[in-house]
Amino acid sequence: MRISFHPDVLKQLQRLPRAELEKALQVIIGLTHDPRPLNAKKLVGNQHDWRVHFGQHRVVYSIDDAAGEVTVFNVAKRSDAYR
Secondary structure, eight states: OEEEEOHHHHHHHHHSOHHHHHHHHHHHHHHHHOSSOTTEEEOTTOTTEEEEEETTEEEEEEEETTTTEEEEEEEEETTTTTO
16 A cells, blocks of 8 residues: 655654654554554544554544555544544
8 A cells, every 4th residue: 555645744743752753653654554453443424534543642544445545634642633
């Protein structure tokens, strides 16, 4: 699978502390091998949107199986991830 990013995600990643940034990158890289890991949950409202958590943070993404692409929309703390 190929990974693409919403333009805001790069800014969100830059704001993370270094330890969380490294974990976020590991999670995102892991999505190339398995876009639906065991700790991923499907979001209600759209059949392609998923989320995966690491610590207090969430990665919200969409999977396009036909194109072989994962699009990351949001990387944020749990309290801010769905706003």
